[in-house]
Amino acid sequence: MTNFIPEKLSVEYVDGVTATEPIIPRYYTLTHSDLTGELFLAIGKQYAWDKINPMRDEVLGEWKTNGNTFYYCVYLYIDQGQLDQYVAAKRTEIFRRELPLALSAIRYGDRFLFDAYPNLDHASIIVNFMSAYPQFAKQESWGNFRSFSIL
Structure with a gap:
C-alpha cells in the first residue's frame, strides 16, 4: 500500500453539501491520477459521475443507516x-x-464531518466488490474509520 500524503488530496464539496452537513445523503467519489499520484475527492448528494473514467477505478461510497446506526458502504467496480x-x-x-489508502483519504478529506459527529469513526465500513465473476463479487467488513484516521 502506498502511504497517504494529505498534500496530494483535493476535496470538493458539491450539490450544497458542506463540511459538516448533511450526513445523509452524502456520497463520495474518489478518483486519482496515475501520473502524479494525486487524489481527488468529491463529496455531494450524488456521485460525481462526470469525474468517473471508463476504467472504473474510482472508489465510491455513501453513508447509510440501519435503525439509528450509521454505516459506510463502499462500491468497487472490478470488471462489469x-x-x-x-x-x-x-x-x-x-x-x-x-x-x-483510499479509506484514509476519505476519512482525512471529510475530517470536519468526523469532528462534528465523532460516532462516525465507529461506524462499520462495508465494502462491495462488484464483479460479473462470482469469485470476485464479495461483500466484506473492513472495520471502521477509526482504523483509517491519520490524525
Missing part, C-alpha cells in the same frame, strides 16, 4: 463483465492493496 478473469483478478488485488 468487460474483462477476462485474469484482469479481474489483478484489479481485485490492486483494489485490496490500495483500499486502505
Whole structure:
C-alpha cells in the first residue's frame, strides 16, 4: 500500500453539501491520477459521475443507516463483465492493496464531518466488490474509520 500524503488530496464539496452537513445523503467519489499520484475527492448528494473514467477505478461510497446506526458502504467496480478473469483478478488485488489508502483519504478529506459527529469513526465500513465473476463479487467488513484516521 502506498502511504497517504494529505498534500496530494483535493476535496470538493458539491450539490450544497458542506463540511459538516448533511450526513445523509452524502456520497463520495474518489478518483486519482496515475501520473502524479494525486487524489481527488468529491463529496455531494450524488456521485460525481462526470469525474468517473471508463476504467472504473474510482472508489465510491455513501453513508447509510440501519435503525439509528450509521454505516459506510463502499462500491468497487472490478470488471462489469468487460474483462477476462485474469484482469479481474489483478484489479481485485490492486483494489485490496490500495483500499486502505483510499479509506484514509476519505476519512482525512471529510475530517470536519468526523469532528462534528465523532460516532462516525465507529461506524462499520462495508465494502462491495462488484464483479460479473462470482469469485470476485464479495461483500466484506473492513472495520471502521477509526482504523483509517491519520490524525
